[in-house]
Amino acid sequence: MxxxxxxxxxxxxxxxxxxxxxxxxxxxxxxxxxxxxxxxxxxxxxxxxxxxxxxxxxxxxxxTILGANPHVSLYDQVEIDADGRQNRVFEDYAEAAAAVAAVPGVSHAAAVIRGQVLAAHEGRNAGVEVTGIEAADLATVPLVARPEQSFGDLSRFGQGDGVAIGIGVARELGLQLGDRIRLISPDGARTPFGTSPRVSAYEVVYIFQVGRWDIDRVRVYLPFAEAQSYFNRDGVADEIEVYLDDPENVNAMILPILQAAGDVSIWTWRDSSGAFxxxxxxxxxxxxxxxxxxxxxxxxxxxxxxxxxxxxxxxxxxxxxxxxxxxxxxxxxxxxxxxxxxxxxxxxxxxxxxxxxxxxxxxxxxxxxxxxxxxxxxxxxxxxxxxxxxxxxxxxxxxxxxxxxxxxxxxxxxxxxxxxxxxxxxxxx
Incomplete structure (x- = not known):
């Protein structure tokens, strides 16, 4: 067959x-x-x-979220000061940052000051977000130290009155390297007659472009000690920024960081960008x-x-x-x-x-x-x-x-x- x-x-x-x-x-x-x-x-x-x-x-x-922002932010517990205002600053920020930095899986931890002020230059004005940070800590922020595009010398940050700004801020205010940017804060010096606005001018020594407009357009970095004085944060810090070796594994790092930092509140990059x-x-x-x-x-x-x-x-x-x-x-x-x-x-x-x-x-x-x-x-x-x-x-x-x-x-x-x-x-x- x-x-x-x-x-x-x-x-x-x-x-x-x-x-x-x-x-x-x-x-x-x-x-x-x-x-x-x-x-x-x-x-x-x-x-x-x-x-x-x-x-x-x-x-x-x-x-850009992971390269220009902290992977984890730590905040102290809220306290009520003598004036009845909420206060959640870190008084022992150096010890807390060192303890968190010693946790396996944490690449870096740094204390920072944060504030929103008005920036001005030659008749132009724009709202900006100021971050006070040490020069050595700023050099560890990936997309600031190694951005898409940069102008100036990051090593000059913190020397004298040098500051680093986003390229969007520079374009909005018409700033170039060597120009002086004025920062105006309504919560300035306290006098017997009340609180007067604080106006300070700083030299622009570094301009960076991380590639996200909502960061480049508002970000200004100020030396940590100067930010403490400018925002009336003498001897304290607003938060501790934590950077991880593996940011995608941030949920597994929450418990070890809390155990090292003590009684603090924690906010991860997934919390801030999860909905997006x-x-x-x-x-x-x-x-x-x-x-x-x-x-x-x-x-x-x-x-x-x-x-x-x-x-x-x-x-x-x-x-x-x-x-x-x-x-x-x-x-x-x-x-x-x-x-x-x-x-x-x-x-x-x-x-x-x-x-x-x-x-x-x-x-x-x-x-x-x-x-x-x-x-x-x-x-x-x-x-x-x-x-x-x-x-x-x-x-x-x-x-x-x-x-x-x-x-x-x-x-x-x-x-x-x-x-x-x-x-x-x-x-x-």
Whole structure:
């Protein structure tokens, strides 16, 4: 008894390839094949590009959050002073910072002073956030010591009356290196006649750009001792900033830090940015679902093409069936036709999407040039450029989605061809 050929044998692949290459005049659907291929390619490329930009956004935001802000902030318990005002300053800040810095997993801990004041220069005014910090501690803040762009010398910070400011503050006030920025605080010196505003001028010795507009636009660093005097914090600190070796593992570090610091309140970077990251994650999921529908629509073109192909090749199917070709072989032939389009379109889409993510900067520069500039406003989007980051997991998920849909939608027209009655197929020929 003759053995049946194995699935997807050479003759089945040969027939499928001939059908894919056939012109319309020969009963093929080459135009629909091209349209199906282009649709899947563009849909997969759009999905990968979107996933890359989405991952780039999250990476940039988390990177700037972790690089320009403390991973953990410690605050002393609230006390009521003699005037009836709430007071939560650290009096033993040096000991507390040293104890926290000794915890395994903590890379650095520093006491800081914080305050919001009005900055002025040559008739321009802007609200800024002042952070008083030691020069050695400021040099350990990653995106301040190693920013996207910087001007001046960070080593001059703390020497004399030198301060460091964000590039957004410099642009808002028209400041350059060597200029003097005036800081005006309403809670200034206390006199017998009340509290008078405090006005002090400092030389700008360092300008930095971390890449997030909401940081570059408001951040001013003042030497710690000067900040204590300026904000009436003599001998105390407002908080202790803690930096970790592994910021993603911040939840596991809460208990050891509390045990070392004593009776304090703790605030992590996830607490301050958790809602924002959850919004990003929800947006990611919605975008993936929407673009998955786009891929599904593109793969449905395969169904249209295969239905036309089955109709045009009904005579061939009848002849092949009368010659002994089984239903399973016919199904596999047309399944190969559809899946080949899906595989080719998916691979081309992966290449196009990856190329877009890799060369997104020159592509976006070209779009910006064609549009006449101003396409990207950092004050609105908070970061200085459009990010893109390829993750192999994203590429694999896009490929799996496209290939899976291509294989599934191909089954239905292939089954229709396999179940065609050869007598009916040849009756009108």
């Amino acid at each position: 003759p053995q049946s050929p194995p699935p997807f044998s050479r003759f089945e692949r040969m027939i499928a390839w001939r059908y894919l290459r056939a012109r319309r005049a020969e009963g093929g659907v080459s135009t629909m094949t091209v349209i199906s291929f282009l649709g899947i390619m563009l849909a997969v490329a759009a999905l990968i590009a979107t996933l890359a930009v989405r991952t780039g956004f999250r990476y940039e935001f988390v990177g 990251l959850q919004a990003l994650q929800m947006e990611d999921n919605i975008m993936f679902i929407i673009l998955s529908i786009l891929v599904l629509i593109a793969t449905l073109n395969i169904v249209s093409g295969l239905i036309m192909l089955v109709k045009n090749k009904s005579r061939d199917i009848g002849i092949l069936r009368t010659m002994g070709l089984s239903e399973a072989s016919v199904l596999r032939v047309f399944f190969l036709c559809g899946s080949t389009i899906g595989v080719a379109g998916t691979l081309a889409g992966v290449a196009l999407g990856c190329a877009f993510a890799i060369w997104i900067d020159p592509i976006f520069d070209a779009v910006n040039w064609v549009a006449g500039g101003g396409v990207w406003d950092p004050s609105v989007r908070l970061i200085s450029s459009l990010p893109a980051r390829l993750e192999w997991g994203d590429v694999a998920s896009a490929m799996a989605l496209s290939l899976g849909l291509s294989f599934v939608v191909t089954i239905f027209p292939a089954r229709r061809a396999a179940r065609m009655n050869p007598v009916e197929a040849l009756r009108h020929e």
